[in-house]
Amino acid sequence: MDSESTSGRDGTAKAKADHGGASRRSFLKSTLALGGAGLAGTAGIRAAQAAGDPLITEIQDWNRYLGVGVDAAPYGMPSEFEKDVVRRSVPWLTADATSSVNFTPLHALDGIITPNGLCFERHHGGVAVIPPQDHRLMIHGLVDKPLVFTMEDLQRFPRENRVYFLECAANSGMEWRGAQLNGCQYTHGMVHCVMYTGTPLKHLLNEAGVKTAGKWLLAEGADASTMTRSIPMEKALEDCMVVWKMNGEALRPEQGYPVRLVVPGWEGNMWVKWLRRLEVGDAPWEQREETSKYTDLLADGKARKFTWAMEVKSVITNPSPQAPITHGRGRTVITGLAWSGNGTIKRVDVSIDGGRNWQTARLDGPSLSKAVHRFYHDFDWDGSELYLQSRAMDEQGFVQPTKNELRAARGTNSIYHNNGIQTWYLKADGALENVEVS
Amino acid sequence: MSKFLDRAFTVALVSAALALPAIAGDSTRMKGVESASVPSGEGAGEHFGLGREATQEEIAAWNIDVRPDGEGLPEGSGTVARGEEIFTEQCAVCHGDFGEGRDRWPQLAGGFDTLTRERPVKTVGSYWPYLSTVYDYVHRAMPFGNSQSLSNDDVYALAAYILYLNDIETDEDFELSKKNFTTITMPNAGEFVADNRAEEQHYKDDRDPCMKDCKSGPVEVTMHAQVLDVTPDAGGEEGPGGGNVD
Numbered sequence: 114m115d116s117e118s119t120s121g122r123d124g125t126a127k128a129k130a131d132h133g134g135a136s137r138r139s140f141l142k143s144t145l146a147l148g149g150a151g152l153a154g155t156a157g158i159r160a161a162q163a164a165g166d167p168l169i170t171e172i173q174d175w176n177r178y179l180g181v182g183v184d185a186a187p188y189g190m191p192s193e194f195e196k197d198v199v200r201r202s203v204p205w206l207t208a209d210a211t212s213s214v215n216f217t218p219l220h221a222l223d224g225i226i227t228p229n230g231l232c233f234e235r236h237h238g239g240v241a242v243i244p245p246q247d248h249r250l251m252i253h254g255l256v257d258k259p260l261v262f263t264m265e266d267l268q269r270f271p272r273e274n275r276v277y278f279l280e281c282a283a284n285s286g287m288e289w290r291g292a293q294l295n296g297c298q299y300t301h302g303m304v305h306c307v308m309y310t311g312t313p314l315k316h317l318l319n320e321a322g323v324k325t326a327g328k329w330l331l332a333e334g335a336d337a338s339t340m341t342r343s344i345p346m347e348k349a350l351e352d353c354m355v356v357w358k359m360n361g362e363a364l365r366p367e368q369g370y371p372v373r374l375v376v377p378g379w380e381g382n383m384w385v386k387w388l389r390r391l392e393v394g395d396a397p398w399e400q401r402e403e404t405s406k407y408t409d410l411l412a413d414g415k416a417r418k419f420t421w422a423m424e425v426k427s428v429i430t431n432p433s434p435q436a437p438i439t440h441g442r443g444r445t446v447i448t449g450l451a452w453s454g455n456g457t458i459k460r461v462d463v464s465i466d467g468g469r470n471w472q473t474a475r476l477d478g479p480s481l482s483k484a485v486h487r488f489y490h491d492f493d494w495d496g497s498e499l500y501l502q503s504r505a506m507d508e509q510g511f512v513q514p515t516k517n518e519l520r521a522a523r524g525t526n527s528i529y530h531n532n533g534i535q536t537w538y539l540k541a542d543g544a545l546e547n548v549e550v551s
Numbered sequence: 552m553s554k555f556l557d558r559a560f561t562v563a564l565v566s567a568a569l570a571l572p573a574i575a576g577d578s579t580r581m582k583g584v585e586s587a588s589v590p591s592g593e594g595a596g597e598h599f600g601l602g603r604e605a606t607q608e609e610i611a612a613w614n615i616d617v618r619p620d621g622e623g624l625p626e627g628s629g630t631v632a633r634g635e636e637i638f639t640e641q642c643a644v645c646h647g648d649f650g651e652g653r654d655r656w657p658q659l660a661g662g663f664d665t666l667t668r669e670r671p672v673k674t675v676g677s678y679w680p681y682l683s684t685v686y687d688y689v690h691r692a693m694p695f696g697n698s699q700s701l702s703n704d705d706v707y708a709l710a711a712y713i714l715y716l717n718d719i720e721t722d723e724d725f726e727l728s729k730k731n732f733t734t735i736t737m738p739n740a741g742e743f744v745a746d747n748r749a750e751e752q753h754y755k756d757d758r759d760p761c762m763k764d765c766k767s768g769p770v771e772v773t774m775h776a777q778v779l780d781v782t783p784d785a786g787g788e789e790g791p792g793g794g795n796v797d
Binding site for chain 1 (some may be wrong): 597598599601602603604605609610613614616617618619620622623645654655656658667669671673675678679680681683684687688691692695696699700716742743744745746747748751752753754758760761762763764765766768770771773774775776777
């Protein structure tokens, strides 16, 4: 990819006085330039091969001169050539950047683990900055003995390591009415998957001694939104965790440093960051985040509440609108992610003809419950226009529905829990577009 | 159907109706007791002697949540008139003088009978089920950028004013207090249902998905993202309001 055509993709989209058609044209132009660059590159390599590729026949700088030493980067960053692999936001989605969201660059990643610095962020009052020695976690309510823990206390509980996906309830929410955002980073990037280290929540609850009447738990954050959610006690005891590490290192500030709640398989809103308080009660609290928000309006005007589990879902991450095919026809790798709040993914099917015919893709890498799964579908692209789709099935037998099936059941104003099948329109020049098909 | 979604939403119902076995309150009672609701494994039911007892003052400082049944409400009261003063000073800059919402900031009032329309307007009056949430949320998280700066009386007054803006209280002299708080019923209170996604047709079918010749006719594109042109990369600035993340 040449830097010219990618520089416009850094998410800092200049406000254009005259956008509309003009910007659409410029986008199409840059997309075509991308495809062109790929072809020119291939041709260039072929020409060079006749006389010998100078990248091989001539000694390169990196082969002659010394690189930097081991002290150059006490905490390393990705290669400078990967500078476009970054979180991006969509400013018009929210009124203010401190109660907003950004997106994981799924199109550029592989495997099942999301690098910490690329995990999407969702805050309701910005990123709280809390010195770990000043953080306290309180358990009270219907318990035998209300307790206060320091971070040091928490780290003396027995530890466990678990890989889980965290998906925002609103992931793909902008697509309920139709194809809107052009790239899986935007349509599906409110998800990440990391290994957490922490202690099962049941240990902390045991320590305080939950009374028989204690059926619900209120989890609260220490940030300026003082985020709160009600969680049924059965889930709290089943597999919730209180964690302080992700992918081996301390939680990132934007992910709740020094401590957050992990609620496997359930909507990201419940994974309270900067966790400071757990109250045990006999009824749900019906907080703002489970009444006004994170309730799903249906076509008849009723709304579902406590829609906790994230349903079976998948998306082809590459190729996709931000990751066009630049190598021309021939051998092609289609890859993507599948996940389900119900457990593991049993199977992923891929269609290249808009859902007329399907082939079962190859799952590769660990298959962990309530974690993302990586799938591949290898085939020869003949250069024709294709309509790429993926369809996941989970271990409970749930099959990912089409968007139209979801709309038939719910209408278009649910905002949350859109797990419908995504279609990418692959054009002859290798560019792709987010579309809906009949 | 024993699928997880089923289980997830029945937790609420089941746990409300049945007494779950003692979880860990009494460690001697728990020893050797196998229970479906207490996961087994290292340390289950064990005490580690970590943490220290919370004081009543500490609990009172953080425990500000209010439930629909009024549990958690502090002493205090406030009138519509007082609420209007505070709202004008501290809230109207974002939410508008009448709770109509400036720019993209949330609208707090109006929107009645819009929930079945193509573009529903979900406000405190048209959508929120409980007044307790108004008190709780304003107290814990508003004004945006200066949380927990309002007194208990201020919050009662603001809640009274928000009721007034929504025509739920029409008397300007109305005073909201701990005493009369739970007598207020919000218009949309009965319109929330339990999670029944597992009952939707596409899941209920429990079908083996079609693999070959699943649809006839050529693929037709019914909608393009590029036509909307709202992806940041494409230079679009304004959303069409097709959906949002709140």
